[in-house]
Amino acid sequence: MGPSSSSSSLLALLSLILLLSPWVRVSSASGHDTFLQCLTTHAQHQSPISDAIFTPDNSTFLPTLNSYIRNSRFLTPATPKPLVIVAAKHKSHVQSTVVCAKQAGLEIRIRSGGHDYEGLSYISHHPFVILDLFNLRATTVDIASETATVEAGATMGELYHAIASKSNVHAFPGGVCPTLGAGGHISGGGYGTLMRKFGLSVDNVLDAEIVNVEGEILNKQQMGEDLFWAIRGGGGGSFGVILSWKIKLVKVPETVTVFEVERLIEEEATEIFLQWQGVTDKLDENLYIRLMLNSANGKDGLKTGKVSLGALFLGPANTLMEIINKHIPSLKLQKEDCSEMSWIESALFWANFPKGSTSEVLLDRAVRPNTFLKRKSDYVREPITESGLDAIWKAVMETERVGIVCNPYGGKMGQISETETPFPHRAGVKFKIQYSTTWKEEGEKEADERLNMINKLYEAMTPYVTKNPREAFLNYRDIDVGSSTHWNVGEGKVYGERYFKQNFERLVDVKTKVDPHNFFKNEQSIPTR
Ligand SMILES: Cc1cc2nc3c(=O)[nH]c(=O)nc-3n(C[C@H](O)[C@H](O)[C@H](O)COP(=O)(O)OP(=O)(O)OC[C@H]3O[C@@H](n4cnc5c(N)ncnc54)[C@H](O)[C@@H]3O)c2cc1C
Ligand SMILES: *[C@@H]1O[C@H](CO)[C@@H](O)[C@H](O)[C@H]1NC(C)=O
Numbered sequence: 001m002g003p004s005s006s007s008s009s010l011l012a013l014l015s016l017i018l019l020l021s022p023w024v025r026v027s028s029a030s031g032h033d034t035f036l037q038c039l040t041t042h043a044q045h046q047s048p049i050s051d052a053i054f055t056p057d058n059s060t061f062l063p064t065l066n067s068y069i070r071n072s073r074f075l076t077p078a079t080p081k082p083l084v085i086v087a088a089k090h091k092s093h094v095q096s097t098v099v100c101a102k103q104a105g106l107e108i109r110i111r112s113g114g115h116d117y118e119g120l121s122y123i124s125h126h127p128f129v130i131l132d133l134f135n136l137r138a139t140t141v142d143i144a145s146e147t148a149t150v151e152a153g154a155t156m157g158e159l160y161h162a163i164a165s166k167s168n169v170h171a172f173p174g175g176v177c178p179t180l181g182a183g184g185h186i187s188g189g190g191y192g193t194l195m196r197k198f199g200l201s202v203d204n205v206l207d208a209e210i211v212n213v214e215g216e217i218l219n220k221q222q223m224g225e226d227l228f229w230a231i232r233g234g235g236g237g238s239f240g241v242i243l244s245w246k247i248k249l250v251k252v253p254e255t256v257t258v259f260e261v262e263r264l265i266e267e268e269a270t271e272i273f274l275q276w277q278g279v280t281d282k283l284d285e286n287l288y289i290r291l292m293l294n295s296a297n298g299k300d301g302l303k304t305g306k307v308s309l310g311a312l313f314l315g316p317a318n319t320l321m322e323i324i325n326k327h328i329p330s331l332k333l334q335k336e337d338c339s340e341m342s343w344i345e346s347a348l349f350w351a352n353f354p355k356g357s358t359s360e361v362l363l364d365r366a367v368r369p370n371t372f373l374k375r376k377s378d379y380v381r382e383p384i385t386e387s388g389l390d391a392i393w394k395a396v397m398e399t400e401r402v403g404i405v406c407n408p409y410g411g412k413m414g415q416i417s418e419t420e421t422p423f424p425h426r427a428g429v430k431f432k433i434q435y436s437t438t439w440k441e442e443g444e445k446e447a448d449e450r451l452n453m454i455n456k457l458y459e460a461m462t463p464y465v466t467k468n469p470r471e472a473f474l475n476y477r478d479i480d481v482g483s484s485t486h487w488n489v490g491e492g493k494v495y496g497e498r499y500f501k502q503n504f505e506r507l508v509d510v511k512t513k514v515d516p517h518n519f520f521k522n523e524q525s526i527p528t529r
Contacts, residue, residue, distance in 0.1 A: 031083070032083045032104070032106075032127070034100075035083070035100050035103075035104035035129065036053070036055070036084065038096070039053065039100050042099055046092055047090040047092070049089075049092075049093050051089060052087050052088055052089045052135070053084060053085075053086055054084065054085040055084050061085065064085055065122065067365075068111055068113065068122070068134060069114055069119070069122060070113070070114050070116075071116075071118075071119060071372065072370040072371055072372045072373075073372045074123060075370065079119070080123050080124060080128075082109070083106065083127055083128065083129060084129045085130045086130070086131055087134060087135050088131065088133060088135060088136055089135045091136075091209075091243055094133075094136075094211045094243060095211055095216075098212075098215045098240075098241065098519075099214075099215040101131075106129050107124050107521070108128060109123065109237075109522065110130075110131050110133070110183070110236060110237055111130055111131070111133065111134075111181075111183075112133045112134070112153050112184045112185075113153075113155055113183070113184060115177070115180055115181065115184065115185070116184060116477050117374070117375045118523075120237070120477060120523060120524065121184060121522075131241060132153075133151075134153040134181075134365075136153040136154075136243065136244075137154040137155070138150075138154065139151070139154050139158055139159050140162075141163050141249070143166050143167050143170060146248065146249045146251075147246060147247065147248055148162070148163065148172070148247050148249060149244055149245070149246050150244060150245050151182065151243065152181065152183030152241075152243055152245075153181060153182070155181060155365065156174045156175055156177070156178055156179075156180045156185060156190075157178025157179060157347075157351075158362065158363055159172060160172065160347050160359075160362055161344075161359050161360070161362040161363055163249060163344075164342070164343070165359075168342050168343070169253065169254055169343075170249040170250065170251060171249065171343045172194075172201070172247060172250065173191070173198040173203075173204060174186070174190050174192050175192045175201075175475075176347075176350045177351060178351050178361075178364075179365060182244075183242045184475075185475065186202060186205065186245055186247075187202075187231050187234070187235055188233070188236065188474045188475035189201070189202050189232075189474060190202075191475075193288045193290075193346070193350060194250065194252070194288070194312075195409075195412070196287070196288050196410060196411030196412060197412055198412055199412040199413060200233070200413075201247075202232035202421050202423060203420075203421065204248045204249075204250065205246070205248075206220075206246045206247060206248055207219055207220040207245070208228065208242060208243075208245050208246065209242070209243040209244045210223060210227070210231065210242055212239075212514060213240065213515045218240075226506075226509070227240075227510055227514055229506075230507055232423075233421040233422035233423035233474070234422035234500070234526065235474050235524075235525070235526070237520055237521070237525055238515070238526040239514055239515060240514070240515070240520060241520075252314055252343040253314055253315060255316060255340050255341070255342070256312060256315070256340070256341060256346050257312075257316060257320045257338050257340050257341075258310070258338070258346050258350075259310070259333065260310045260311075260337075261308070261309055262306055262307070263306065263307055263331065264296060264298055264304050264306050265305045268330040269305055269306060269307040270389060270390075272328060272330045272331050273291065273307055274386060274389065275327065275330055275331075276291050276307075276309070277383055277384060277430065278327075280406075280430065281414070281430045281431065283408075283410070284323060286313060286315050287311065287312075287314075288311065288408060289311040289328075289408060290310045290405065290407055291309050291405075291408075291431075292307065292309075292403055292404065293403065294306050295399075303397050303400075305397060311324075312346055316340060317335060317338040317339075317340050320338060321335060321338065344359050347359075347362070370440075371438050371439065371440055372438065372439045372441075372446075372447060374436075374450060374454050375434055375436055375437075375476050375477075376434070376435040376476065377433060377434055377473040377476040377478065378465040378466070378471070379425055379429050379432050379465060379466045380406075380429070380432075380433060381430060381466055382430075383430065388464055392404070392464070395456070396457065398456070399454070399456050399457040401450065401453060402436065402437045403435070403436045403437070404433055404434075404435060404457070404461075405433065405436055406431045406433055407432045408430070408431050409426075409430060409432065410429075413427075413429070414426060414427040414428070415427075419502070419503060419506075422506075422507055423500075424500055425471055425473070433461070433465065434473075434476055435454050435457055455480075469497045469498045469501065472495075472499055474500075479524070481495045481499070481524075482494030483523040483524055484521070484523055484527060487518050487521060487525070487527040489508055489529060491527065492504070492508065492525075492527035495524050496508070496526065507526045508528070508529055509529070511527065511528055512528040
């Protein structure tokens with residue numbers, strides 16, 4: 001094609017788009033206008049709501065939409081866009097958005113930190129509005145009562161920073177990535193390196209404020225035990241909009257110790273895995289050791305396997321060395337591998353900030369280099385045998401660009417009953433697996449290859465993980481475990497029992513009671529009866 005013919009086909013394309021776009025607008029204009037009108041007239045806003053409303057006519061619409069998309073697979077022109085984004089600046093804006101979207105027949109998607117691996121917090125295939133909470137981000141830490149209040153749009157990094165700026169012996173057991181939003185992360189049962197000692201984020205929630213489907217603000221006492229139970233792990237987006245959490249802080253020592261080491265198969269990676277697996281859920285609950293299996297290049301240049309271990313110990317390096325030398329001797333851990341630091345420094349270490357960074361980096365919300373992601377999860381309750389591990393090594397080397405991340409359970413996790421919160425993966429779990437593949441190349445080809453690889457590895461892992469149901473972690477959202485189009489209990493059971501086991505039925509009861517017409521929904525939300 002010569003330049004003239006390509007520019008004329010471009011012209012044709014442009015006029016097609018111009019022809020089509022008014023039609024696209026008209027088809028959704030009514031709901032859209034009703035919604036905007038309702039927003040400006042509904043209730044008396046204590047703060048002007050127009051500053052919170054973004055439509056495609058605002059030049060800041062796309063940048064606002066994109067700034068909280070944490071998976072570049074959903075950062076394309078083809079990704080469905082909302083009609084409106086309401087970036088609530090006041091609780092009353094949240095109330096109005098719920099009431100008005102319901103009235104206008106529009107779906108809403110609720111977004112706090114935007115880390116949903118499948119983009120469910122900002123994508124819908126029906127006309128929709130994003131209720132964005134990034135402006136509601138206050139955190140108040142009260143060391144005297146060892147509690148904090150954190151608004152849904154605050155990040156875990158902001159929370160950790162706020163805690164550390166008041167105390168060097170307090171912490172909160174939340175996730176490792178500092179840009180996680182409190183709204184989605186905590187309601188999904190978020191966890192981090194303190195989980196073996198203190199359990200999940202939801203095990204340390206004291207109260208919450210939620211906007212229900214009627215647009216009312218309810219606290220724990222007003223919402224009742226059932227709803228308060230459901231939002232602590234049953235997932236955001238099914239029951240209402242979380243405005244804030246009141247959480248219990250936990251006590252950590254002034255000095256903690258971390259290490260990170262890697263070993264190839266020729267450096268006893270297999271023995272290390274087996275030793276780790278034998279003790280990881282039984283060790284001192286002050287010790288959390290994450291283990292990763294990856295494909296690597298051996299010293300001979302040939303493909304081989306590698307384990308990487310990262311640890312957080314709530315205590316000094318000497319004690320940590322004793323524990324490791326006794327239980328995982330093949331690691332040959334050296335004192336120089338260990339670094340003593342404060343808990344907040346360990347949070348920076350786990351988040352991969354360069355050594356010496358100050359905790360202010362935790363306040364940075366900017367998305368780092370755009371990456372494309374796919375994640376899946378599994379749970380392991382029976383030890384994997386050496387021959388099983390051989391097969392896994394083979395699969396890992398074949399599916400080269402997918403890693404297996406193993407997170408130890410036990411400790412506090414085993415002491416909390418499966419029905420205490422909707423999160424059911426408690427006693428008996430040795431470790432959880434995250435399958436992880438991350439890429440930078442645009443386009444379908446790389447994406448398809450990655451998805452094929454991760455599916456292949458997931459398939460190969462079937463014999464070694466839980467079955468009936470094959471348990472999955474809600475926060476590691478994976479659309480392949482099932483999805484709803486009609487939101488009936490039968491459809492919901494498919495993913496519901498994998499995420500919640502027997503708690504699914506109680507979640508359906510709560511949902512039916514608090515949102516009988518299923519206003520709060522996404523592809524994996526809890527259905528009504
Ligand atoms: C880089 C990265 C690292 C991660 N590390 C960890 C980790 O260490 N530990 C861990 O447990 N998980 C981790 N996750 C998973 C993460 O916890 C979940 O994706 C979590 O749901 C993110 O919450 P969010 O508010 O950032 O996401 P969002 O995408 O905003 O929301 C996730 C879900 O919650 C709903 N939701 C959000 N806010 C609200 C609200 N205020 N009220 C009601 N519903 C709401 C959304 O609609 C959506 O369904 C990680 C994810 C990423 C991308
Ligand atoms: C978007 O544009 C409208 C109309 O000009 C304006 O009222 C509103 O304040 C703008 N929104 C933001 C967030 O600036």
